[in-house]
Structures are given as C-alpha cells and as structure tokens.
Amino acid sequence: MKLKKTAQFFIVRIIRIADALRIFAIKTFVTLGVKRKFRILFLVNDNTKWNAQSVFEVFRKDPRFDARIFVCRQEQSESEKKTRNGYAEDCAFFRKRNIPFIPGYDESIKKDIPVSSYSPDLVFYIQPWGWTRKLYDLTTIRKKSLTAYIPYSLPICNDPNDNQLTFHQLITFFYVPSAISLKLNQKEMLNKGKNCVVSGYPKLDDYAKPVQKTKNQPKILYAPHHSFSGRLRFATFRWNGREMLEYARRHSEISWVFKPHPRLKYELVEQKIMTLEEANDYYDSWASMDNSEFYNSGDYIRLFQESDLLITDCISFLGEYLPSGNPVILLENTESAGYNELGKEIISSYYSCKAWNEVEMAIERIVIKKQDPLNEIRNNTLDRVYLKKSSSKMIYEHIVNTFFNRIG
Missing domain, CATH: 3.40.50.2000 (Glycogen Phosphorylase B;)
Known part of the structure; x- marks a missing residue:
C-alpha cells in the first residue's frame, strides 16, 4: 500500500510539472502577442448540477476569451433511462434560458463530438463522474488541455469522493469554497491540496x-x-x-x-x-x-x-x-x-x-x-x-493573473 501511494505521489508530481510547462507555454504566446483568443469549454453532462453560469458570463464579457458551454451525453443504465432522459433534458435546459451551448452529440450521424474539435486551452468540469471514457474523461481531456473543477455540491460531509479521487489530484485548478475546505484538502489529499484555489462557490453569486x-x-x-x-x-x-x-x-x-x-x-x-x-x-x-x-x-x-x-x-x-x-x-x-x-x-x-x-x-x-x-x-x-466577494470574479481573476498577469 505504501509503495502504491509513493508511486501515485510521483505520478501526481510529474503531472503538476506538465501542467506548469503548459501554463508557461500559453503565457509565452500571450507575451509574444499571438492573436488568438484563450479558449474555455464548460463541460455539462447534467443540467441539475450546472453551477458555473456566473463564471461563464464573466469570461464571455472579456474579448480575450472564447468561452463556451459544451453539453455532452452521460452514460445511463436502462433503469436510469426510465426515470430521466438526461441529454435531451440538458439541452432543453439551456435552450429554454437562451444560454448558448454546443451540442455534444450529432443526431445526423448518431455520434458524440470530441472536445478536441474545439482545441480548448482550459476545460471546466462540474463533477468527477459520468463522463464518457476516451471522449470526456479527465485522462483524455488533459492530454491536450488544462483542466479546472468547480464542485457541483458544497463539500460539507465526510465523503472521500469530495477530495480523494484520482480526479481531484490530477485536475489543474481545483476551486474550493472556503478556507475551511482548503485546510481539509491540505490534510486529506495526496497532493496536499497544491492545486486548490479558494474561490467561494459560484452558484451563490445568484443571491x-x-x-x-x-x-x-x-x-x-x-x-x-x-x-x-x-x-x-x-x-x-x-x-x-x-x-x-x-x-x-x-x-x-x-x-x-x-x-x-x-x-x-x-x-x-x-x-x-x-x-x-x-x-x-x-x-x-x-x-x-x-x-x-x-x-x-x-x-x-x-x-x-x-x-x-x-x-x-x-x-x-x-x-x-x-x-x-x-x-x-x-x-x-x-x-x-x-x-x-x-x-x-x-x-x-x-x-x-x-x-x-x-x-x-x-x-x-x-x-x-x-x-x-x-x-x-x-x-x-x-x-x-462564506467569502463576501463574488466567486465568479475570483475565479476569473485567478485565470487572468495566471495567464495574462493583469486584469482587463
């Protein structure tokens, strides 16, 4: 068990280094004045867990970013299909509210569309699970893009699935709601919470x-x-x-x-x-x-x-x-x-x-x-x-400071 944890620790370290190099490369392009917008995709496979509307909106206002919502199918068992039509309901949710989104499934050819088609620099996740393997899972996405995670639920119970999955260790930016959450992650996560950023909870911006x-x-x-x-x-x-x-x-x-x-x-x-x-x-x-x-x-x-x-x-x-x-x-x-x-x-x-x-x-x-x-x-x-400042602005400022070194 100790050997396995040691191996996992070094894998996480290597991945953190790879992320740092990718961040450096993007910052270099920005510094050199390469005229390309920073592309952000928000992956959604369950509209009931959509928690980043305010974050999406703040990036849409900045001409340096091309921010889009990408709705993809979530794999469902036959029993689950009887109680919920996931993909159709997710698309209907955004259409009803006139929120622009990219359909992740091409009905004409009955095929899922890979995220790589849009060459995103950064991909936001709303939950660790339910992503189609080799298309939308973290292991696949992080091969070509940096990644970020805004938890769809507030981590207030004793649940290792809130911070101890491989997903949590490998995500580039893990946005947490409070200093209390950061302290818990530093104690419980394999990477000691090195990828965690205190940002508040975006859903609460609606208040x-x-x-x-x-x-x-x-x-x-x-x-x-x-x-x-x-x-x-x-x-x-x-x-x-x-x-x-x-x-x-x-x-x-x-x-x-x-x-x-x-x-x-x-x-x-x-x-x-x-x-x-x-x-x-x-x-x-x-x-x-x-x-x-x-x-x-x-x-x-x-x-x-x-x-x-x-x-x-x-x-x-x-x-x-x-x-x-x-x-x-x-x-x-x-x-x-x-x-x-x-x-x-x-x-x-x-x-x-x-x-x-x-x-x-x-x-x-x-x-x-x-x-x-x-x-x-x-x-x-x-x-x-809870923090007094808008969560979406904190996440926005963190991304801008990381890649552009200045706000606005």
Whole structure:
C-alpha cells in the first residue's frame, strides 16, 4: 500500500510539472502577442448540477476569451433511462434560458463530438463522474488541455469522493469554497491540496440578483436526498416522504415546492421503496396540487430566495440555502456518514428532526407561530464561513493573473 501511494505521489508530481510547462507555454504566446483568443469549454453532462453560469458570463464579457458551454451525453443504465432522459433534458435546459451551448452529440450521424474539435486551452468540469471514457474523461481531456473543477455540491460531509479521487489530484485548478475546505484538502489529499484555489462557490453569486418576495402565503421547499445506502446514507424519505405529501394536502394555506435530488426517483425504485408507477404518481401529485409545484432544474437559488423554509436532507442544499437567511429543518439520518468541519458549522444553526412528529412541531413553530430562535446564529455562521466577494470574479481573476498577469 505504501509503495502504491509513493508511486501515485510521483505520478501526481510529474503531472503538476506538465501542467506548469503548459501554463508557461500559453503565457509565452500571450507575451509574444499571438492573436488568438484563450479558449474555455464548460463541460455539462447534467443540467441539475450546472453551477458555473456566473463564471461563464464573466469570461464571455472579456474579448480575450472564447468561452463556451459544451453539453455532452452521460452514460445511463436502462433503469436510469426510465426515470430521466438526461441529454435531451440538458439541452432543453439551456435552450429554454437562451444560454448558448454546443451540442455534444450529432443526431445526423448518431455520434458524440470530441472536445478536441474545439482545441480548448482550459476545460471546466462540474463533477468527477459520468463522463464518457476516451471522449470526456479527465485522462483524455488533459492530454491536450488544462483542466479546472468547480464542485457541483458544497463539500460539507465526510465523503472521500469530495477530495480523494484520482480526479481531484490530477485536475489543474481545483476551486474550493472556503478556507475551511482548503485546510481539509491540505490534510486529506495526496497532493496536499497544491492545486486548490479558494474561490467561494459560484452558484451563490445568484443571491446578488434582487428578488421580490410575495407576501400572500408562506412557501416551504421540500428537498429529499437519494442516498439510502452506500457510503453517505443521508436520505430519510422512508419516514417523511409520504407524510410530507399528505401534510401539504392538508395545509392549503401554505405554498409548497417539491425539489428532489435528480436521482431520487431512480433510487426509490432501485431500493424498492416504491414501484416506478408509485414513484411517478408521487411526483405527479406534487406537480398537480393547487398549492404545490415540482421543480427539477439546476437554477434554484431564486427559488431559495422566494421561500420561507427549507425542509431537507440534501447535503449541498444545507450550505447553499444559508445565504437566504431563512430557517432550515434538517431531516436527520442517524446512520449517515456525518458532516465535516464546514458542515458542522453550518448545521449548528438549523432545526434537526429525527422523526415525523418532530417535523410537524418544527413547522408549527417556525411557519405558524413565526418563532425562529436560531436566526442570529445563522447570520453569524454566514459571516464566518462564506467569502463576501463574488466567486465568479475570483475565479476569473485567478485565470487572468495566471495567464495574462493583469486584469482587463
């Protein structure tokens, strides 16, 4: 084991040197005044995890860059195809919002388009997995391009998949949300976090966009996770999923939004919690009630701003919702992997529930009686764990300083 780790360490060192040489080569071209735009591709294989819109936009404004979104297919099992049409939904997401993108699949010849066709200098990833091998995986891409990674979820739980995969060691720039995350990576990563850059979390930039809250009725978001088994085990749907739907039916004075993890329906069927027909009926119920809606897109910060309360066991949402200033009911699974230092800091200001009767009492207290004793603690936590500066600007400035030595 020690020999294997030593070999991996030297491989990582060699790759870091190769990246440094490639960076030097690009800087040399820039210094010599070679008239070619710096090409950036943002790879997307799941729109629900798209987290770099603000980063994409800031690069699009600088004429030195040619920034594009590249939507590619994610390999799906037959069971997964029954619950989600990934590529079609991803393309529809960007079309609906008039966001320009490159389709990564040529329908006319039924073939995936290689990234190398666009000769990118830098390729951004939104997640470590789900990339078609020999086309979009990191090993293939980094042969011709530098790479960057903006995690699609906030790393707040005890999960080695957040920073200890080979992917994390080999990525050129690993953008992390906070100094706490950097400290954890320096301790846990094979390369001691040498490729990590503290940049904040781009998805939170959307909080800067003003939103007008309606005062008609309180709005509650219900966002259940999918991890019933395996290394995480945060999912609690078994003891609150059906109960939450019935509670929403009984409380028409409250506006509800069902925002499940995109993998939830698949796992409900896979874990035999529901049949596919039952799962479809459950989702349809949320979508069809007069006082509720089903939301499954990746641009949900506005939804957070418009709401009054989040009820969830979704790991990343616990961190992403904090800037809203609103209370959170944390649905707790006592068998979960638990939270890291950043996660513990965040959930200390939330209302934890381990049983359905506790959830009902918490809703009564927070929404009906309007009692929120943890409000001040949340505000203090927000000041401690998140950066004030725009994340997209920090990433932009890091890239510009790395390759151009100046801003603007």
